Amino acid sequence: MRLTPRIALGTLGLVATVLVTACKKAEPRKPGEWLVGYSSRDQSAEYTARLGDAVQARAKERGVKLVFVDAQADAQKQISQAENFISQKVDVIILNPCEVEASSPAIDRARAAKIPVINVNSLTKAAPDCYVGSDDEQAGILAMEAIAKKLGGQGNVLMIHGIMGQSAQIHRDAGARKVLAKYPGLKLLDAQTASWDRAKALALTENWIQAHKGKFQAIFAHNDEMAMGALLALERAGLKKDVYVIGVDAIAQALDAVKAGRLDATVFQDAVGQGRGAVDAAILMASKQPFEKEVMIPFQVVTRENVDAFLKK
Amino acid sequence: MTLARRFILDRNLVHRFGIVAVLLLISGLLAATTDSFATASNLTNVARQVSINGILAVGVTFVLLTGGVDLSLGSVVALSGVVCALFAHPGEHALLVPIGMGLLTGGLCGLLNGVLVTRGGIAPFIVTLGMMTVARGLALILSGGKPVADMTPALTDLAGDVGPLPIPLLCFALVALVSWVFLGRFRLGRHLYAVGGNEPAARAAGVSVPKVKLFAYGLCGLLTGLAGVVLAARITTGQPNAGQAYELDAIAAVVIGGTSLSGGVGGVLGTILGVLLIGIINNGLDLLSVSSYYQAVIKGVIIVGAVWLDRRQARS
Numbered sequence: 258m259r260l261t262p263r264i265a266l267g268t269l270g271l272v273a274t275v276l277v278t279a280c281k282k283a284e285p286r287k288p289g290e291w292l293v294g295y296s297s298r299d300q301s302a303e304y305t306a307r308l309g310d311a312v313q314a315r316a317k318e319r320g321v322k323l324v325f326v327d328a329q330a331d332a333q334k335q336i337s338q339a340e341n342f343i344s345q346k347v348d349v350i351i352l353n354p355c356e357v358e359a360s361s362p363a364i365d366r367a368r369a370a371k372i373p374v375i376n377v378n379s380l381t382k383a384a385p386d387c388y389v390g391s392d393d394e395q396a397g398i399l400a401m402e403a404i405a406k407k408l409g410g411q412g413n414v415l416m417i418h419g420i421m422g423q424s425a426q427i428h429r430d431a432g433a434r435k436v437l438a439k440y441p442g443l444k445l446l447d448a449q450t451a452s453w454d455r456a457k458a459l460a461l462t463e464n465w466i467q468a469h470k471g472k473f474q475a476i477f478a479h480n481d482e483m484a485m486g487a488l489l490a491l492e493r494a495g496l497k498k499d500v501y502v503i504g505v506d507a508i509a510q511a512l513d514a515v516k517a518g519r520l521d522a523t524v525f526q527d528a529v530g531q532g533r534g535a536v537d538a539a540i541l542m543a544s545k546q547p548f549e550k551e552v553m554i555p556f557q558v559v560t561r562e563n564v565d566a567f568l569k570k
Numbered sequence: 571m572t573l574a575r576r577f578i579l580d581r582n583l584v585h586r587f588g589i590v591a592v593l594l595l596i597s598g599l600l601a602a603t604t605d606s607f608a609t610a611s612n613l614t615n616v617a618r619q620v621s622i623n624g625i626l627a628v629g630v631t632f633v634l635l636t637g638g639v640d641l642s643l644g645s646v647v648a649l650s651g652v653v654c655a656l657f658a659h660p661g662e663h664a665l666l667v668p669i670g671m672g673l674l675t676g677g678l679c680g681l682l683n684g685v686l687v688t689r690g691g692i693a694p695f696i697v698t699l700g701m702m703t704v705a706r707g708l709a710l711i712l713s714g715g716k717p718v719a720d721m722t723p724a725l726t727d728l729a730g731d732v733g734p735l736p737i738p739l740l741c742f743a744l745v746a747l748v749s750w751v752f753l754g755r756f757r758l759g760r761h762l763y764a765v766g767g768n769e770p771a772a773r774a775a776g777v778s779v780p781k782v783k784l785f786a787y788g789l790c791g792l793l794t795g796l797a798g799v800v801l802a803a804r805i806t807t808g809q810p811n812a813g814q815a816y817e818l819d820a821i822a823a824v825v826i827g828g829t830s831l832s833g834g835v836g837g838v839l840g841t842i843l844g845v846l847l848i849g850i851i852n853n854g855l856d857l858l859s860v861s862s863y864y865q866a867v868i869k870g871v872i873i874v875g876a877v878w879l880d881r882r883q884a885r886s
Contacts, residue, residue, distance in 0.1 A: 300710070301706075301710050301715060301810055301811040303717065306715045418862065421862055421863065449856060449865075454811075454812070455717075455805045455807070455809060455812070456804065456805050456809070456813075459804065464615065464852075464856035467611065467857060468856065485805075485807075486805065493729075493730070509716070509719075510717060
């Protein structure tokens, strides 16, 4: 395509429109109104999207002005977003980190600019001023304890990892392995990643059924998407009755599946609690009031017995 | 057309020997090192798992033959799957509606790619890169960022089997067969090679280059839509974040199969071999319990190694 003046003008016009639309958000602030930047790990993943929604809802409720951006699971992008927050002179940055190591520079830059940072949901190597989240190790412990209880401490377990290197994957794995160490009769037959993805977990479980048919009694998936994939593979092979499946997050579909008696259990992670906690902490920090450095929102195991209480949330 | 000519069009038989050898070698190794690889149930399993990538790879073969590329496959798979799932709630529509809507969505995305490439004169890489993000965004908008669940069993049963054969495999086989015959026997099929091989010469010979390209992108889109429907049936939901990087596996399969990235050379038979190779690697590494970190490395090395062997043999 040749660059004619018309095309050049058209492109310029387009860019200008986009810029004007983007800048509309930056209206002047009312006095006493806090400006908070929020960088979501990935708005296309169900849990982090729910967390993002909760942050937005709480900010509206408490009259906080929120700059909301999505890092689309890209740590590099998240660092640039933190830099943008700094130049926008926000009062507090809330980060839902993409990765343990790679998102750390975002924290360092903000701290260097003397803007307080809150990590929500997930940890980074660099320490933020405040962490609001749940102890992912606890999720791993709860899930593997549920398996140990179901199997009476005897049997073979398979584990489906999230994206390798993410805080949730590392800590859920560590928690699960702590429990495994306690039960000598409980053996980890294999552990592979399915990158939080249902289709990948489905294929992985199909392959496991080929490799270890009849030799495993439980599957722990690091999230519900993957637990649903494992469940589908087991159901299609007619093996579900022999295998206990547990996930983490308590997404709507998983709760429905627990209710219907298809999925055995999931571990509830409180997106609303984390989102509220993060915004509340941000307000305390912005107004220079004392705040807790660590706000822990507990996980809970959801089974058929207590699922109704969670379906309402 | 004589049989000999067909082989020339598909480059030649020798060209594919390298891949066949690699495929046999890896299959032999897996059969020797695991009890489960060479069983009927695992081979059915592999067949089921390669079907989606297979349908995509056959589709993108058409585009690559014209010298183009389609990077939007994965996102369009997600979008078509979401659209299909939205129309697939039990008791709302006849079974053909969600399937048709999924195919239509894919086809429209493909046609739009084709129009922008031919009439807009924009490089295929850029056009389909744009479509990749637009389709992903649309999938998120239509689904509200959440998986679209509650699909009618009539549709999700399409991921099941007919007798011993998985339905997704039958779809792939049909698509591959029709495409193979089409590329070898039909004038439009031969024009695809002509356009990719030497565009000015094809134009001089009276081939309507834009029409041929539009056809290639449209067909690729339609097949991507089909892959989206099959995926939605398989995972029983329309997932807006499904299909990440599917285009890379599909393009890798086509290139392993001997189709040139610069167009004009290759064909569907090679693509099928490429799809099988990637599928067997994925399955075999799981069966062998190879750690996730090593899986990624091994897969990459085998893909590049297979192409290298193949090209070396083709030269000699």
